[in-house]
Amino acid sequence: MLSLTGLAGLPVARAQKTTTAQPSPPARPEAAELGTKPKTKANASPAPDSVALRQHLRQAASLQTKYKDSEALAEYQAVLKLNAQHYESLWRAAVLSVTIGNRYSDETRKKAYFDAAHQYADRALALQPEGGESNYAMALALFSEAGLISARDRLRLFKQLRSHVFLAAERRPDLPEAWQLLGRWYYRVAHYNVLEKTFSRIFLGGFPHGASSKKAIDALEKAHQLDPGRVQYCYDLARMYKYQGHRRKAIAMLQEAIKLPTYTSEDLTVNRLCQQLLPPLLRAAARRDRLHARWYKNLKPAPATSAAGQ
Template structure:
């Protein structure tokens, strides 16, 4: 009794635990889904930033991409989290870097593009523009990597390029990049497939030549005056044996006047690709097919003596079928 008097609080504690135990074990009541609160709209840009954005867009329309990149960098020096300036800086850095043959300069621009894209991804992880910029930077960085790192980059950019086309289906560059990625993955060689399966967890899903051509066709339809789209589509069609379609696209490219030095290079590549395809198509058209070869005039050929009165049959193979 003395012990119970000294520990009078213990029964009350045990009773409380016993009473609270079943209540905790009961499943929580299903709550009605809370209404999704819309993200607050970004604050409007100050007049000085708007003026610089207009200046950068004007420079891009004049194909002065280095100057436009410098203007976006000025914006980011005052507003480091400006989404438009970040993803546009990433895209412009890739374009400028691709003009250099020196890998050191290429790498510097591609690394800068990746940094801009990463910062844009932090702001909008599911944004179509940020994911496109990230995929574009990864795709071009991969061209400078070793084989294993390149395959890892192709694996990592998959989700970004699919999300870019999902969120920005009006962006033809995103469809072009998706098509190029799909075609590259579809044509992994044996060693690349083995490495991907043993080290990277498998070959990325989505590599398909037919879908790649479909997506390049979509990009070309959205921007028919883009010479790079024409060249990529024609090459894929040529590799897949679609010679007639490749010729059509290249003939369209001949009518597009090159504006920039990049356009001039691509235009020359298109003109160089066209004549061999036209010659091959002409040879194929001139060669008579077995179905269209003329049948010999059997009525002018006397039948053998032992076949008189029997049903005559035509020759088993035509001259074109030998």
């Protein structure tokens, strides 16, 4: 039985064999590289790093490279016991809580982890309101919560999510997960139906503007460019290409995806989804090629014009 009580009422992680791809490395670019200087509060992570704290951070990073997310989360929780305002531990704990929560089919356990992620992200945002990592963590937590709430609340959440996902991509343009989330947000908002648009306009003061399938594809292509080895990015892109009628691009992306190594059970699941999506696209492409070939074959050459008629 997984314990759901722990530090500050947050779930305590235990080792699980089921894992997922780890977030990007902790190294963050200098502010000058991003074009703007993030606003940070002076009291961010004020406690000096102790030997024990640094040891927990090293252990957490090592565990993440081995895809042991639950154990890594426990290490970040240990850091937060030593320094409750440790920025990196807060945002990484939020991301890991979402990752672990997504593994459960039981909504109670799933919600417990998503709530924990939201709390961690809130604390990270309090330290760095415009930090790329803190805004990504909050956007991810909100996005994950969307599947557990009503349609009306989901529309409110997607409007709230906008600023966080945009700041995440702006402040951390090197973070592929931020671009993936931005791409998903773009596509979801761009495909609001009439009822969703009407509700947003009447009760939410309007729905988010500027979203489009083109922007969604651009953002997902950026994520794939930054991390071409992540099978999830390939799958998201392939589906987007398929929905937009770019069959050849979808096929190429799926063929690339199924050749990628699978390190985790989630990777294996997505790889299988890619294998299921590919054959129908190949058959459709083959039918189209045959039709084109038949059409060109039946074309009659234009009658030659005689010299006398010129």
